[in-house]
Amino acid sequence: xxxxxxxxxxxxxxxxxxxxxxxxxxxxxxxxxxxxxxxxxxxxxxxxxxxxxxxxxxxxxxxxxxxxxxxxxxxxxxxxxxxxxxxxxxxxxxxxxxxxxxxxxxxxxxxxxxxxxxxxxxxxxxxxxxxxxxxxxxxxxxxxxxxxxxxxxxxxxxxxxxxxxxxxxxxxxxxxxxxxxxxxxxxxxxxxxxxxxxxxxxxxxxxxxxxxxxxxxxxxxxxxxxxxxxxxxxxxxxxxxxxxxxxxxxxxxxxxxxxxxxxxxxxxxxxxxxxxxxxxxxxxxxxxxxxxxxxxxxxxxxxxxxxxxxxxxxxxxxxxxxxxxxxxxxxxxxxxxxxxxxxxxxxxxxxxxxxxxxxxxxxxxxxxxxxxxxxxxxxxxxxxxxxxxxxxxxxxxxxxxxxxxxxxxxxxxxxxxxxxxxxxxxxxxxxxxxxxxxxxx
Numbered sequence: 339x340x341x342x343x344x345x346x347x348x349x350x351x352x353x354x355x356x357x358x359x360x361x362x363x364x365x366x367x368x369x370x371x372x373x374x375x376x377x378x379x380x381x382x383x384x385x386x387x388x389x390x391x392x393x394x395x396x397x398x399x400x401x402x403x404x405x406x407x408x409x410x411x412x413x414x415x416x417x418x419x420x421x422x423x424x425x426x427x428x429x430x431x432x433x434x435x436x437x438x439x440x441x442x443x444x445x446x447x448x449x450x451x452x453x454x455x456x457x458x459x460x461x462x463x464x465x466x467x468x469x470x471x472x473x474x475x476x477x478x479x480x481x482x483x484x485x486x487x488x489x490x491x492x493x494x495x496x497x498x499x500x501x502x503x504x505x506x507x508x509x510x511x512x513x514x515x516x517x518x519x520x521x522x523x524x525x526x527x528x529x530x531x532x533x534x535x536x537x538x539x540x541x542x543x544x545x546x547x548x549x550x551x552x553x554x555x556x557x558x559x560x561x562x563x564x565x566x567x568x569x570x571x572x573x574x575x576x577x578x579x580x581x582x583x584x585x586x587x588x589x590x591x592x593x594x595x596x597x598x599x600x601x602x603x604x605x606x607x608x609x610x611x612x613x614x615x616x617x618x619x620x621x622x623x624x625x626x627x628x629x630x631x632x633x634x635x636x637x638x639x640x641x642x643x644x645x646x647x648x649x650x651x652x653x654x655x656x657x658x659x660x661x662x663x664x665x666x667x668x669x670x671x672x673x674x675x676x677x678x679x680x681x682x683x684x685x686x687x688x689x690x691x692x693x694x695x696x697x698x699x700x701x702x703x704x705x706x707x708x709x710x711x712x713x714x715x716x717x718x719x720x721x722x723x724x725x726x727x728x729x730x731x732x733x734x735x736x737x738x739x740x741x742x743x744x745x746x747x748x749x750x751x752x753x754x755x756x757x758x759x760x761x762x763x764x765x766x767x768x769x770x771x772x773x774x775x776x777x778x779x
Contacts, residue, residue, distance in 0.1 A: 387514040420447060465656075536572045546693050623777055679753050697752075
């Protein structure tokens with residue numbers, strides 16, 4: 339540790355006091371270098387979880403995490419650079435559509451993504467279901483690909499914000515993940531370490547999100563926007579609905595199939611709407627065109643095939659089989675059992691336990707309980723109805739893709755038990771609750 343005693347940081351936060359900025363910075367950097375013990379860092383994150391962090395402490399923590407490793411300035415990219423991040427949910431394949439869509443509109447998307455954990459899917463896992471596709475790109479190759487074709491989606495390197503990786507593992511082990519300041523620092527340290535001109539954040543709220551309430555989601559959105567503002571970075575944060583799966587596919591290869599259908603212009607719905615909204619937001623903010631014009635341009639690029647060709651180029655550049663855009667189901671791994679999910683009763687779909695659907699897919703092997711667990715790219719669930727839809731008894735609601743009949747039956751039962759049907763009409767939830775953040779002057 340450079341200066342001071344790490345116990346001073348722990349004691350101050352334990353007692354609900356403000357931590358000295360230099361001591362907090364030294365504590366974080368010392369932990370990243372192995373100079374602060376796991377027990378001491380665990381005591382700090384628990385104290386921060388219980389007593390919170392003020393805005394200044396959250397900013398100091400974020401800056402220290404960024405400074406713990408290398409940054410990716412992206413100085414050789416000539417296009418306007420936009421980054422988009424979701425806090426995670428169920429059937430959230432927006433990045434798969436957004437990255438090539440924004441690229442074909444003239445923007446650059448240098449996306450560092452993660453893997454799925456628990457009930458949420460991971461973009462890297464989804465992309466790696468495409469045979470041959472690599473997400474372990476070296477920084478120079480990553481930047482070169484973004485400059486040449488407009489987009490790349492890769493994993494975060496060990497040298498980028500290493501303090502965040504170390505602290506997240508500790509938070510996971512100590513049940514302190516659900517702290518808004520700690521989440522904001524974790525999310526924004528990774529975004530601020532990359533030299534984007536605009537950061538777009540999608541903070542989810544609802545049964546399938548980590549932020550279950552709108553109040554908590556708004557608080558996280560405000561914390562992330564404040565960090566970007568204090569850093570002098572342009573950001574826009576949308577608080578969006580995750581009271582039900584965003585798309586239909588809850589898996590990995592299944593998500594790719596769905597993304598290709600959206601990119602081909604064949605599939606409408608909330609997944610397409612979200613991708614168009616974020617691409618339109620990025621185009622409008624970075625080029626100065628009107629918001630309506632930006633969204634119209636994004637929708638047009640989906641319908642005329644330009645976004646699909648950008649996805650083909652990205653897949654090929656990362657070593658994947660580009661035929662996935664022509665016939666995704668013949669290229670991607672397929673589960674041997676496909677079981678229809680039938681409705682047991684009639685009514686209007688009023689409530690969906692989206693987390694339960696995500697966990698049912700995970701139980702099939704589509705997600706992992708721990709970071710080291712393997713996943714099965716072929717399995718998962720397709721669930722098509724949305725809140726407000728009328729359901730008939732015996733109606734096919736979707737299907738389970740599984741390895742065995744018993745696993746398929748169990749997943750189908752889990753899906754049915756996650757639904758609440760009522761009589762009469764039900765108002766569907768909005769896609770977006772609020773926007774926050776601002777553009778840098």
